[in-house]
Amino acid sequence: xxxxxxxxxxxxxxxxxxxxxxxxxxxxxxxxxxxxxxxxxxxxxxxxxxxxxxxxxxxxxxxxxxxxxxxxxxxxxxxxxxxxxxxxxxxxxxxxxxxxxxxxxxxxxxxxxxxxxxxxxxxxxxxxxxxxxxxxxxxxxxxxxxxxxx
Numbered sequence: 001x002x003x004x005x006x007x008x009x010x011x012x013x014x015x016x017x018x019x020x021x022x023x024x025x026x027x028x029x030x031x032x033x034x035x036x037x038x039x040x041x042x043x044x045x046x047x048x049x050x051x052x053x054x055x056x057x058x059x060x061x062x063x064x065x066x067x068x069x070x071x072x073x074x075x076x077x078x079x080x081x082x083x084x085x086x087x088x089x090x091x092x093x094x095x096x097x098x099x100x101x102x103x104x105x106x107x108x109x110x111x112x113x114x115x116x117x118x119x120x121x122x123x124x125x126x127x128x129x130x131x132x133x134x135x136x137x138x139x140x141x142x143x144x145x146x147x148x149x150x
Contacts, residue, residue, distance in 0.1 A: 037062075037090055038072060038090060039061040040061075040072070040089055041058075041059050041086070042058065043056065043057065043058055043059075043082055043086070044057040044058065044059055044071060045057025045105070047105055048078075049075060049112070049129075050110075050138075051078075052078050052131055052132055053075060053076065053077055053129045053138070054077075054078055055073065055075055055105055055112065056085055057073045057074075057103065058072050058073075058074070058089055059101065070097050070121060071097070071099065071100060071103075072089070072096070072097050073094055073095055073096040073097075073098075073103065073114070074092050074094050074095065075095060075127050075129045075142075076088065076089060076092055076129055077129055077130060077132050093124070093127070094122070094124075095124045095127045095142050096114060096122070096123050096124075096142070096144070097121040097123075098116050098119060098120045099119045100116045100118035102117075103115060103116050110139065110140050110141065111141045111142075111143070112140060112141070113143045113145065114142060114143070114144050114145065115146075115147075116146045116147075116148075118148055119148055120146050123144050125142050125143070126139060126140070126141055126142065127140050127142060128140070
């Protein structure tokens with residue numbers, strides 16, 4: 001509308017531009033903020049898989065209203081210090097997230113069978129771990145036996 005007055009008054013254009021910038025900033029913050037980073041506090045499992053990899057179980061204190069904490073299980077290269085394990089695994093992807101802190105693990109070469117007696121929140125049947133040199137990856141198959149008793 002050529003004579004509506006909206007395009008002649010720059011205050012409306014500034015207000016619309018400001019709202020658009022605010023909306024884009026908010027969307028960017030939601031996408032890139034580290035709100036999904038786990039709060040890893042305690043190592044509950046450390047079992048060798050090979051000469052250069054371990055299965056680690058770590059307690060995640062980040063919970064919600066119905067689940068105060070969970071346990072995350074990873075296949076990852078060998079790390080010696082507990083602080084290194086907790087910091088490195090924050091950005092890694094676990095193959096299992098559960099309420100069970102005492103899973104039973106059976107290892108046969110590159111195949112892992114995991115037995116869980118509590119709720120399972122997430123599970124991946126295949127994973128990779130990177131070797132210490134960073135050049136090679138090794139695939140690992142994971143089988144799950146779950147029989148929640150709670």
